[in-house]
Amino acid sequence: MKKLVILGGGESGVGTAVLGKQKGYEVFVSDKGQIAKKYKDVLEHFEILWEEGKHTEAKILDADVVMKSPGIPDTVPLVKQLVEKGIPVISEIEFAAGYTDATIIGITGSNGKTTTTELTNHILKAGGFNVGMAGNIGDSFAKMVSEKNHDFYVLEISSFQLDGIVDFKPHIAVLTNITPDHLDRYDYKLENYTASKFRIAMNQTEEDYLIYDADDPIIEDWLQKHPVKSQLLPFSLTKKVDQGAYLENNQIVITVHKQQFTMPTDIISLDGKHNIKNAMASSTVAQLTRIRKETIRESLSNFQAVPHRMEKVLKIQNVTYINDSKATNVNAAFYALESMSAPTVWIIGGVDKGNDYTPLFPLVHEKVKAIICIGVDNDKIIENFGRVVDIMVETQTMREAVRAAYEFAEKGDNVLLSPACASFDLFDNYEDRGNQFKEAVRNL
Incomplete structure (x- = not known):
């Protein structure tokens, strides 16, 4: 045995x-x-x-x-x-994949992978498919395979899980983006982390598909130097593509196997440019699996946001409190700040994973009126943003942070928890951090 x-x-x-x-x-x-x-x-x-x-x-x-x-x-x-x-x-996905003949859709990336996974699962279910969603989200993939074998699996896969694969091969791979994250696990080298993400395509053949963000310079550069065997289906907000998805006059245009369909961006239930990309990726998967166009459009319009990702908690005295605890890196915080349309009190901090905060400076200068630090060690944040924002406060608990934000926010402002860091210094995980934020807001 x-x-x-x-x-x-x-x-x-x-x-x-x-x-x-x-x-x-x-x-x-x-x-x-x-x-x-x-x-x-x-x-x-x-x-x-x-x-x-x-x-x-x-x-x-x-x-x-x-x-x-x-x-x-x-x-x-x-x-x-x-x-x-x-x-x-x-890794678990390597072990479990050996015991299923299901079609596997593997989704990875620094940001957007949870939303894209949930959205893809949502569309496939609406299309009547027997689908299981697992991996870095919800139930374990292995447990699902042991209990009831589905025809399709939509797997959210982290770079750490990809590091432990040998033969694992998704029929459809999605790479949402690559930005510096978890560099502490990759000798602080972006190319090591990038190589890890691209392992999702390493066993793919000409019969498989790689859906990816063509606006991402790291992905584009890597693909030029390290071609993959799979059929490429890029998505882009800035340029036309022959196969894949692009944006034109506020319409998403998707072309797969010479079949084209379009839909207006305003039907998407989620806000922000990054969610247009997530919708493009999920819709391209749906096109490959031949789901009806009407079903795809309906699914995008009735999808509910992922908890702890740009989740509107409450409006108190005309101040909107937003829980984006899932923003555990700089790029995720960038998307959150980019979508702010009112002066913002920003709660940031936690375990720094080798963060470079410089891409945030213009947005912080433009949109942030006060920064509330929440973490055991806030020195790097204070050093980076001390000259960009006039008001900075250090706090040690979520209750303290929310109370401070309440003091600084005025009518019409936003209070945004988007930490740009991991949560393990003060919280069990990002869910615990987000739940404590919501509770503190409700107790104001």
Whole structure:
């Protein structure tokens, strides 16, 4: 019996454990931290061996294959030992994809991937497809494959998950954009991070498709130097494309296999230029899967925004409070600030991942009246924006930050939580950060 060892007892780890057990592996789950009760219950139910608070090396180094959860870096000594021993260390999507014949739509990018994944899933469901949405969002892909095999999977895939693939190949790959993010995991080199994102297309053939942002100079430059085999379907707001999607007179024009259809941008339920791009990407997928044009248009007009992404919370004394906690990097914060049409009090801060804040200076100068820092270490933010904005305040809790924003905001202003940083210094994750923001606003 082959031995499958899983490092990390979270959503992807436990999902892989269940699928591995079902497929006849001897499974062992090891987590250096604590495993949540809901996941322990699942492991107990399936009679899967597990440990927490430690890694028993003898058991782990005896594996035939190891599934590593995306949060564990490749540089961890135990992972290096496994690689030196020649034991394959793979990600959940690599493991699970081996047990399904479904059509896989893989979506990655620095920003917009969650919205594009949810939007694509929304359109495919409306088209009557048997579709599962998983990956970096919601349920684990492996768990889905073990429970009920769908005909289509729409997977949101992070660069960390792509680092652990060998044969994984989506039939349709979407690359929303590439901006500096997670550089702390890639030796602070953008080209390493870019190479990681492009792994989504590395096993694709001429029968597969790569949908990507043709306005993104990093993507365009990479494709010229490293051509892929898949059929290219670019989308653009600034130039016409023969195949793919472009914008003309406030109409989205999509051409796939010589079939063309158009729709006005004002039917899209989500605001902002970046959401036109997300809609273009999702609609191109829908065209490839031959969903009716009317269904695509309807789906774009009735789609609800993703929580914690430009989510309007409340209006208090004519001040609008916006929760964009999902903006964990500079580019996401750029989109948020760009869409502000009123003076803005901006709440920013958290764990800096090697951020370069200079692209934000013109927008901050134009739109931001006060900055509220929320983080354990705000020195870099103060240093960068101290000369751009007159009012800057440091806070240590979300309640304090919202209270300060309330003091500075006047009628007609916006208060925007768009942190441009990871959340782990003060919060469990970006959802916890966003929920605390919403609660603090409701308690004003």
